[in-house]
Amino acid sequence: MHTRTLGKDLEVSAVGLGCMGMSHAYGAAADTHEMTELIAQAVEEGCTFFDTAETYGTRENPHHNEELVGEALKPFRNKVVIATKFGIRFDRSSDAVNLPLITDSRPETIRASVEGSLKRLQTDHIDLYYQHRLDPNVPIEEVAGVMSDLIREGKITHWGLSEAKEETICRAHAVCPVTAIQNRYSMMARWYESLFPVLEELGIGFVAFSPMANGLLSGKYGKNSVFGGKEDYRSVMPQFQPENMEQNLELLELLQNTAKEKNATPAQISMAWMLCKKSYIVPIPGTRKPERLTENLGAADVKLSPQEVAALDEVLDKIPMSQVYGGASIIKK
Ligand SMILES: NC(=O)c1ccc[n+]([C@@H]2O[C@H](COP(=O)([O-])OP(=O)(O)OC[C@H]3O[C@@H](n4cnc5c(N)ncnc54)[C@H](OP(=O)(O)O)[C@@H]3O)[C@@H](O)[C@H]2O)c1
Numbered sequence: 001m002h003t004r005t006l007g008k009d010l011e012v013s014a015v016g017l018g019c020m021g022m023s024h025a026y027g028a029a030a031d032t033h034e035m036t037e038l039i040a041q042a043v044e045e046g047c048t049f050f051d052t053a054e055t056y057g058t059r060e061n062p063h064h065n066e067e068l069v070g071e072a073l074k075p076f077r078n079k080v081v082i083a084t085k086f087g088i089r090f091d092r093s094s095d096a097v098n099l100p101l102i103t104d105s106r107p108e109t110i111r112a113s114v115e116g117s118l119k120r121l122q123t124d125h126i127d128l129y130y131q132h133r134l135d136p137n138v139p140i141e142e143v144a145g146v147m148s149d150l151i152r153e154g155k156i157t158h159w160g161l162s163e164a165k166e167e168t169i170c171r172a173h174a175v176c177p178v179t180a181i182q183n184r185y186s187m188m189a190r191w192y193e194s195l196f197p198v199l200e201e202l203g204i205g206f207v208a209f210s211p212m213a214n215g216l217l218s219g220k221y222g223k224n225s226v227f228g229g230k231e232d233y234r235s236v237m238p239q240f241q242p243e244n245m246e247q248n249l250e251l252l253e254l255l256q257n258t259a260k261e262k263n264a265t266p267a268q269i270s271m272a273w274m275l276c277k278k279s280y281i282v283p284i285p286g287t288r289k290p291e292r293l294t295e296n297l298g299a300a301d302v303k304l305s306p307q308e309v310a311a312l313d314e315v316l317d318k319i320p321m322s323q324v325y326g327g328a329s330i331i332k333k
Pocket of ligand 1: 020214215296
């Protein structure tokens, strides 16, 4: 698979693997042995970019995902880029399916987080360390200062911001250069396209999370799809509600038709669309299934011309669509 450069010098495969769903948000955690094999398969198929977070876990083990990813990537550590995140925890006292988030980017919390992540990931450095959400109580300059220190100490080599807006990006970058933002981006969630100019000006990469709108854009889900119960966020996501499904039929037809023309699948088209739009966009789709992993990584080989991307954008601007999931709420604690 070809590679892309995030920021000045972080080389990653054009498509990464989001590991969150192996532990969190899509029902009970998947089988550890199977996920370890899946991660090895990803490396074998050319993926070098793996995404996790200290907070992706289960009720029993809040750091399940980092442990899984660390163990699975141990044999390949020098060949891969590991990205993880600090700065939030879930409010597990809540009854909501999509647990509210509590932000905490105090320097002492970040210090404790980085040590925990290094240990669980079984590594001496994190390649890309993101602030998971902005903490309204801690100025971003202070967080960026901690990132400078961690880089100097060799504990992290690059840093980034998740769900970041323009002002935060600029203020953060002025203190310690930001390598990438990681924001929600898909054909159904295009609101961060407004950041393209500032990312280009500052030379910052865009890692796209939930690039298939949590799977909907694959065209494999319908009114009768059954999700994994109480811990499956899809059960409350607007795009998967049976009463909303009809609003997305035209969009799914557009994907089907383009897929046919390009000898690809709808999931691949949904990611080729962003890959071919900007050279600094890197989607990180997540899956638990070997055949879908191959399909998703294959998006890097699907070529759409600038005219084809623009034509898709034009249709996307007008086509009816349901609401799409926009993330869990942030609460003050
Ligand atoms: N920074 C943040 O705040 C944030 C938030 C959310 C996610 N993320 C990161 O982004 C990664 C990906 O995001 P995401 O999981 O929310 O959304 P996504 O990648 O758009 O969708 C994942 C969902 O789609 C299904 N799927 C994957 N490939 C498929 C295919 N080819 N055909 C049909 N269904 C497919 C998966 O189910 P199966 O497992 O059954 O295939 C899973 O339920 C996460 O793993 C995480 O690392 C970051």
